[in-house]
Amino acid sequence: MNDMYEEAISSSIHKLNYAYKVLSIFLVFICIVLTDSNMDLFMVNFFIFIIMLLTDIKFRVYLKNISIFSVFFFFLFFCVSLVNLSLYEGVFFTVKVIDLIFYISIVAISSTYYHLAIGVRNFLFPFRYFINIDKVSLNLAYSIKFVDCLYDEYDRVHRVSEFRGVNFKKMGFIDRLTNFFNELGILVRFAIFSLNKQRDNVLVKKYGIDSFRYNYRLNKWGKTDTILLVINFIVIFITFVY
Amino acid sequence: MEIELSNIYYRDKLVDISYKFSKWRVTSIIGNSGSGKSLIGYVIMGLVKDYEGEVIVDGSTCYDKYDFFKNISYVFQKPWDHFICKTVYDEIAFSLRNFKYKEEKIDKQVRDALKMVGLDDNYFTRELNTLSSGEASRVAIATAIATNPKVFILDEPTIYIDVDMRNMLIELIKKLKDKYNKNVIIMSDDMDFVYAVSDNYILLDKGRIIKSGEIDEIKRQSDVLSSCSIYVSKFYDFINFVNEYKGVNLEDASNIDDIVQGVIARE
Amino acid sequence: MTKIINLDDVTKVINGSIILDKLSFSIEKGTFVSIVGGNGSGKSTLVKILAGLYSYNGYININGYRLDDDNINLIRKNVSVILSEMDDNITMDTVYDVLIMELVHLGKSDAYIRKRVNDICNVFGIRNILYRDMRLISNSERQKVMIAASIMEVPDILILDDYMHQLNVKDKKLVIDYLNKLKKKNNLTIIMVTHNMEDVMNSDRVLVLDHGKLVMDGTVLQVFKKKDELKSYGIGISFIVDLSLRLMDKKKIKHIYLDRRKLVDVLWK
Numbered sequence: 001m002n003d004m005y006e007e008a009i010s011s012s013i014h015k016l017n018y019a020y021k022v023l024s025i026f027l028v029f030i031c032i033v034l035t036d037s038n039m040d041l042f043m044v045n046f047f048i049f050i051i052m053l054l055t056d057i058k059f060r061v062y063l064k065n066i067s068i069f070s071v072f073f074f075f076l077f078f079c080v081s082l083v084n085l086s087l088y089e090g091v092f093f094t095v096k097v098i099d100l101i102f103y104i105s106i107v108a109i110s111s112t113y114y115h116l117a118i119g120v121r122n123f124l125f126p127f128r129y130f131i132n133i134d135k136v137s138l139n140l141a142y143s144i145k146f147v148d149c150l151y152d153e154y155d156r157v158h159r160v161s162e163f164r165g166v167n168f169k170k171m172g173f174i175d176r177l178t179n180f181f182n183e184l185g186i187l188v189r190f191a192i193f194s195l196n197k198q199r200d201n202v203l204v205k206k207y208g209i210d211s212f213r214y215n216y217r218l219n220k221w222g223k224t225d226t227i228l229l230v231i232n233f234i235v236i237f238i239t240f241v242y
Numbered sequence: 243m244e245i246e247l248s249n250i251y252y253r254d255k256l257v258d259i260s261y262k263f264s265k266w267r268v269t270s271i272i273g274n275s276g277s278g279k280s281l282i283g284y285v286i287m288g289l290v291k292d293y294e295g296e297v298i299v300d301g302s303t304c305y306d307k308y309d310f311f312k313n314i315s316y317v318f319q320k321p322w323d324h325f326i327c328k329t330v331y332d333e334i335a336f337s338l339r340n341f342k343y344k345e346e347k348i349d350k351q352v353r354d355a356l357k358m359v360g361l362d363d364n365y366f367t368r369e370l371n372t373l374s375s376g377e378a379s380r381v382a383i384a385t386a387i388a389t390n391p392k393v394f395i396l397d398e399p400t401i402y403i404d405v406d407m408r409n410m411l412i413e414l415i416k417k418l419k420d421k422y423n424k425n426v427i428i429m430s431d432d433m434d435f436v437y438a439v440s441d442n443y444i445l446l447d448k449g450r451i452i453k454s455g456e457i458d459e460i461k462r463q464s465d466v467l468s469s470c471s472i473y474v475s476k477f478y479d480f481i482n483f484v485n486e487y488k489g490v491n492l493e494d495a496s497n498i499d500d501i502v503q504g505v506i507a508r509e
Numbered sequence: 510m511t512k513i514i515n516l517d518d519v520t521k522v523i524n525g526s527i528i529l530d531k532l533s534f535s536i537e538k539g540t541f542v543s544i545v546g547g548n549g550s551g552k553s554t555l556v557k558i559l560a561g562l563y564s565y566n567g568y569i570n571i572n573g574y575r576l577d578d579d580n581i582n583l584i585r586k587n588v589s590v591i592l593s594e595m596d597d598n599i600t601m602d603t604v605y606d607v608l609i610m611e612l613v614h615l616g617k618s619d620a621y622i623r624k625r626v627n628d629i630c631n632v633f634g635i636r637n638i639l640y641r642d643m644r645l646i647s648n649s650e651r652q653k654v655m656i657a658a659s660i661m662e663v664p665d666i667l668i669l670d671d672y673m674h675q676l677n678v679k680d681k682k683l684v685i686d687y688l689n690k691l692k693k694k695n696n697l698t699i700i701m702v703t704h705n706m707e708d709v710m711n712s713d714r715v716l717v718l719d720h721g722k723l724v725m726d727g728t729v730l731q732v733f734k735k736k737d738e739l740k741s742y743g744i745g746i747s748f749i750v751d752l753s754l755r756l757m758d759k760k761k762i763k764h765i766y767l768d769r770r771k772l773v774d775v776l777w778k
């Protein structure tokens with residue numbers, strides 16, 4: 001979240017337990033996989049919408065965040081519609097994917113890279129004898145945070161482009177589309193550059209990711225975490241049954 | 243192009259800011275960190291939108307954004323907030339292409355701009371991500387001068403640059419003002435730099451304008467600057483120290499050579 | 510004095526350009542070393558290599574361990590590094606959370622943590638912002654807090670990459686005084702990369718880099734004396750040394766003064 005010009009937001013979602021946040025991505029993923037009826041879809045959307053409201057971040061921001069992937073969504077829509085020879089199937093599947101990415105962006109926007117890395121590590125802690133949880137946590141957090149960084153760069157590049165003479169008002173739809181494609185490579189590049197700096201800052205920590213202990217006084221598991229976890233499981237159960 | 247701020251309020255960070263940035267002058271906005279210096283730049287450029295008050299450009303509050311941006315260049319404090327292209331050449335050429343310069347001219351413009359900041363043609367193909375902070379600052383400044391705008395806003399330009407570039411920047415700003423009649427607004431608390439280039443100043447503290455006027459006025463008022471936690475320039479710090487410690491008044495001195503001359507002349 | 514950092518023939522090439530060129534030097538424990546250089550001299554790259562973020566050719570030894578992938582976690586536990594882009598990682602935590610993070614990692618008791626936070630609040634004057642969000646404090650306060658956080662558990666080595674430029678007058682004095690105190694009391698080794706020549710005056714030793722080579726190495730006095738050579742590298746000198754040199758040139762004083770009080774005493778008896 002580019003806080004340069006916006007007020008620093010701190011909602012109940014921002015303050016959730018890091019491991020819960022990562023776990024919730026996984027649980028929402030399961031919900032979405034199990035979603036096979038309109039009722040399920042409505043419920044999952046409703047859940048994500050409530051979480052989004054709780055973050056106190058404007059809907060406009062999320063909309064812009066998702067719009068970066070809009071071309072990907074259209075592509076998905078056409079492919080699925082064609083394969084199933086049904087517009088309904090196309091829409092259904094695409095909405096599910098949008099929901100997943102939307103939820104990931106909610107978690108990414110309301111967490112720093114460091115939080116996510118710790119969250120992933122704590123979540124994977126039981127598997128520490130099978131995989132290198134330090135490396136995996138840094139990389140997985142990178143992927144999650146990437147969604148947010150991409151948006152930050154998109155926002156920044158757009159603001160600065162206006163300063164440099166790009167007149168968005170006069171651009172037609174085709175112009176905007178070509179502009180967007182040209183930008184995409186640059187945006188990814190800048191997002192990677194920015195995220196690498198954040199990762200460097202985590203790596204140089206004296207008592208870094210490898211010595212982060214789960215049970216301590218920072219970032220406790222709280223009531224909200226438990227409530228949301230229960231709701232997660234209820235939603236999974238309902239999507240499974242219906 | 244004349245820019246005027248009229249009763250700007252922004253949350254609790256800017257309080258009743260009213261100032262007219264005179265044409266063909268270098269105005270420095272001085273203040274400690276947190277005083278709101280950068281925010282004034284953000285308000286002028288429209289990076290923050292929910293402020294109260296008005297930004298008046300050439301006497302009018304309704305101005306075309308595109309024309310406005312064509313005539314003003316803003317250099318961010320962190321050079322990487324600036325960059326939107328892949329290579330140095332593209333970065334500088336981006337603005338030129340958008341403002342419809344001819345392709346043949348663009349090559350020369352880029353070269354000239356880089357020369358003004360002490361970078362040679364080898365930098366054409368350098369990728370922006372590989373630049374050091376000093377080089378990045380220089381490229382950001384080059385991008386600003388390439389489009390030949392009427393107004394420059396420089397947000398803390400001296401943080402990452404070395405002595406060579408600093409002297410170059412001082413010369414550059416003087417030239418922009420004297421030879422090209424530009425309007426330059428600088429946010430800085432590097433007082434030595436501010437004294438070397440500015441005509442006017444605005445002193446900000448906690449979002450309010452405490453004082454403003456011609457730069458010579460504030461040079462001697464170290465107590466005012468200290469009370470705002472701003473570094474007094476090294477030179478005037480010394481002058482004040484000599485005054486307090488030995489009671490010797492070096493009022494006539496305006497630079498280090500004058501002090502030396504003064505010591506020689508005594509004997 | 511023991512040498513805590515050893516560099517021998519260290520070279521770093523990025524995209525075909527030589528960023529560091531056969532760099533060799535040692536740093537002794539408990540010293541305050543400034544690293545200065547013009548733009549593009551390789552200062553930040555050197556810091557990143559010492560922080561274990563970049564690979565290198567040559568030999569580097571920190572605190573008795575060879576700097577490589579096997580030892581990096583061990584080395585990091587005694588070295589605090591503050592990169593110049595630390596501000597890009599603005600956390601959503603409060604000042605308090607940032608301060609106690611390391612101590613909590615180490616499993617220190619609540620009492621110890623309370624005491625340590627109390628000490629730092631007294632020294633740095635940050636009690637009034639202790640529970641504020643890191644994003645809502647001023648730049649000077651933020652840098653102060655980040656530096657404080659890196660020395661809550663005093664390391665063997667503290668490396669700062671151009672991380673004092675936002676500090677205002679008072680805060681900078683607080684930080685430097687405290688670091689000097691730790692240097693004397695805990696034998697802290699401080700490495701400061703900076704552009705600010707007045708800050709350099711606080712150090713015991715200055716290393717000057719130019720295009721990746723170590724070109725000057727000595728005390729502040731030894732290095733600042735060579736004003737013209739420094740100028741050719743794009744580096745200036747502090748005001749008092751500059752004044753001293755000019756007066757020495759006109760034969761008004763006999764040697765360089767680092768302390769302005771002494772210089773003024775001599776000039777205006």
